[in-house]
Amino acid sequence: MNLPLCLKRQGARSLESDTDMTEQPPIPARKLHVAMVGAGLSGAVAGRALAEAGCRVTVLEVRPHVAGNCHTERCPETGVMVHVYGPHIFHTDDAQVWEYVNRFATMMPYHHRVRATAQDQVYALPVNLHTINQFFGQTLRPDAARAFVAERSQDNADPQNFEEQALQMIGRELYEAFFQGYTTKQWGCSPRALPAAILKRLPLRFNYDDSYFAHRFQGMPRDGYTDMVARILDHSGITLHLNTPFVAADADAFDHVFWSGPLDGWFDHDIGHLGYRTLDFERFTAPGDWQGCAVMNYTDADMPFTRITEHKHFAPWEAHEKSVLYREYSRACGPGDIPYYPIRLVAEQALLARYVARAQALSGVTFMGRLGSYRYLDMDVTIREALNTAGMFLRQTHAGTPMPGFAVSPL
Ligand SMILES: Cc1cc2nc3c(=O)[nH]c(=O)nc-3n(C[C@H](O)[C@H](O)[C@H](O)COP(=O)(O)OP(=O)(O)OC[C@H]3O[C@@H](n4cnc5c(N)ncnc54)[C@H](O)[C@@H]3O)c2cc1C
Numbered sequence: 001m002n003l004p005l006c007l008k009r010q011g012a013r014s015l016e017s018d019t020d021m022t023e024q025p026p027i028p029a030r031k032l033h034v035a036m037v038g039a040g041l042s043g044a045v046a047g048r049a050l051a052e053a054g055c056r057v058t059v060l061e062v063r064p065h066v067a068g069n070c071h072t073e074r075c076p077e078t079g080v081m082v083h084v085y086g087p088h089i090f091h092t093d094d095a096q097v098w099e100y101v102n103r104f105a106t107m108m109p110y111h112h113r114v115r116a117t118a119q120d121q122v123y124a125l126p127v128n129l130h131t132i133n134q135f136f137g138q139t140l141r142p143d144a145a146r147a148f149v150a151e152r153s154q155d156n157a158d159p160q161n162f163e164e165q166a167l168q169m170i171g172r173e174l175y176e177a178f179f180q181g182y183t184t185k186q187w188g189c190s191p192r193a194l195p196a197a198i199l200k201r202l203p204l205r206f207n208y209d210d211s212y213f214a215h216r217f218q219g220m221p222r223d224g225y226t227d228m229v230a231r232i233l234d235h236s237g238i239t240l241h242l243n244t245p246f247v248a249a250d251a252d253a254f255d256h257v258f259w260s261g262p263l264d265g266w267f268d269h270d271i272g273h274l275g276y277r278t279l280d281f282e283r284f285t286a287p288g289d290w291q292g293c294a295v296m297n298y299t300d301a302d303m304p305f306t307r308i309t310e311h312k313h314f315a316p317w318e319a320h321e322k323s324v325l326y327r328e329y330s331r332a333c334g335p336g337d338i339p340y341y342p343i344r345l346v347a348e349q350a351l352l353a354r355y356v357a358r359a360q361a362l363s364g365v366t367f368m369g370r371l372g373s374y375r376y377l378d379m380d381v382t383i384r385e386a387l388n389t390a391g392m393f394l395r396q397t398h399a400g401t402p403m404p405g406f407a408v409s410p411l
Contacts, residue, residue, distance in 0.1 A: 025391050026398035027054050034393075035060060035253075037246045038260035040068020041382045042369030044232040045100075046258055049390035051237030058254070059238060062245040065226060066233060068260075069340075069370075070379060072224030078285060078322035080312045081224050085338070086279060086328065087295060087309045088225060091213040092380030098217040100383060105221035105228035108317055112212040116297040118177045124210040125297060126203035127170070127178060135177065142206040149174070149204075162194035170204060181301030186330050187277065187343070194345070220314055251364060256393065256403060260369035262339060263355050263410070274355070274374055275332075275348045276339035282327040290323045305329050342374045352410060359405040366393065366403050373410040 032055045036043040039061035047057045065071050069085040089112045092098055101107060114125045123131045132138070132145050140148055152171025159165040162183065166175040183191045221228045233240055248266050251257045259266055264274045282305070294313035298305060309326045312318065333339050342348070352374055359367055368389050370377045377385070389407040396403045 025049070025053050025394040028394065028397050031056055032255040032397065033058070033253075034255060035246065035251070035257045036260070037257060038068060038369065038371075039063075039066040039229065039233065039240060039242070040260055040369060041070060041229065041379055042068075042260040042372070042386045043258065044229045045383050045386035046368065046390040047238055048232045048235055049387055050393065051235040053390075053394050055237060057235075057238045059233060059240045060244045060246040060250075061240070061242050062261075064243050066240070066242070067226040067229040069338075070225035070229065072226050074224075075285075075311075075324050078312075078324050079318075079320050080322070080324045081315050081318070082311045082324050083225075083309070083314065086281070086326070086340070087311075087314065088379065089213070089218065089314070090220065090379055091215040091218040092378075093215050093217070094380055094384055095217070097380045097383050100387075101221070101228065104231040105223065107219035108222045108315070109218075110220040110314065110316065111218055112295075113210055113293065114212050114295045114297060115293050116178060116299050117303075118299040122296075123178075125178070126205060126210075126212065127174060128205035128210055129208050130210065131178075132174075132206075135174065146206050159196040161196050162191040162199055164192075165196040165199040166191070169199065178299050181303075182297060182299040182306060184301055185304070185306050186341075188330065188332055222315075222317070248365075255364075257365040258389070258393075259365055259367050260372045262371040263352075263359060263367055263374050265371075266365070266367070267355065267358060271354060272351050273335065274351055275343040275345075276337075277330050277341040277343060278333035278337040279340050280329040280331065282329070284325050284327070286323045286325060287321065288323065290325055339371065341376060342370075344374070348374075349411075356406070356410055362405055363402055365405065367406055367410075368408075373406060373408060375410055 034050055034055050034057055036047040036057055036059040039059050043059055044066065047059050051057045070088050071084045072081050073084055074080070075082050089110065090101060090107070091112070116123050116125045121134070123134060125131070129142060129145055132149065133140055138148070149170060152173060153169060154167040154171065156164055156168040159168050166179050180191060183194070187194060262274065291308060291310050293310065295307055295309050297307045305327045307328050309328065311324045312320050366389060367373060368386065369382060385408055392407050393403050
């Protein structure tokens, strides 16, 4: 997805090295009964690994469907495969994870490209040589463009926030056109209130490469993510219960609980809610091809939505007469909303540290996934971490040592 830079890769300290999927994990001496809370990618992948190792796995999912936020369903009116909770593109450099998804889905070629409407023009993102030349009305070659952008950048040896970092890297014009309004809408605060660190990896290219992701493997599951996750869960050792909320008090019935729900949800949010942004999708249908691409960002501050997604373009191998689109709005997440993006600013970090300390003091429960560890995780990282978590559990059990509260520290 095109998460706008922010808060993306924080707090991902693995407590163990990656599990090699070709290695056989130890089989527990007695049949353990584990609960997987959540049938998203985390619960499904870890559940499958434990079922294959001989555990009895009960998956409990509060929603009426599997796949969590990756859930896809075909629109009965148009036939288009809709990414219900927002667009999901599979991309990874992890060959074993790529092999893993290909085991459960036919992955179709899909190369993600994003366009942006800014100041009444359409540009290619991430900012590349075409964007720069078009924006400034130039015909610069790479070295000249590099020097041109450097001339516009503001000297600052120690940028203190997102805005200062952006001005130092790309200068005011590009910052205002492509980052300032979008970031403000996405995070509901001034870019000056966001840390500088999140812009360290600003995608800025001095060539005509307009690929959104640089990963070696990219694709889309032909039959959607929900079909893929249903196949992962299809194992004789797994029992799935949909529409079934799990609360901490249910834990006694299991040898171990893997919780991919919200970390603060385990504690009934008793010391406060960890802050999230949520999304509202305004869905509409249209004849033919409405915008000509899968994702169009709207970077101007006075346009209230952040982007429009046209779902049929995620399946270029399919043909549909009609189209389904989502206009996407970002806002603060209230108690009844779906938490999408964790806000990991100073106040949230302090509250997170308190919840993490409490979680680490528990026994018999491990927190995992994007909500359980309060981090933004791409799907490939989610799969990798779920496999590592299951592998770690099997090794700890074999060695007779307790499984920690987190396989990957959220701090
Ligand atoms: C808008 C958006 C776009 C994204 N786009 C991409 C992309 O393009 N590419 C990419 O790689 N990644 C993308 N991601 C990330 C991707 O969604 C995550 O990697 C993935 O969903 C993480 O899976 P998970 O199982 O950890 O969490 P989830 O998918 O959130 O699953 C957790 C599940 O637990 C259930 N649950 C919670 N509490 C309870 C409870 N008490 N009892 C029972 N069930 C419970 C929930 O209902 C949910 O189904 C995107 C994320 C967002 C928000």
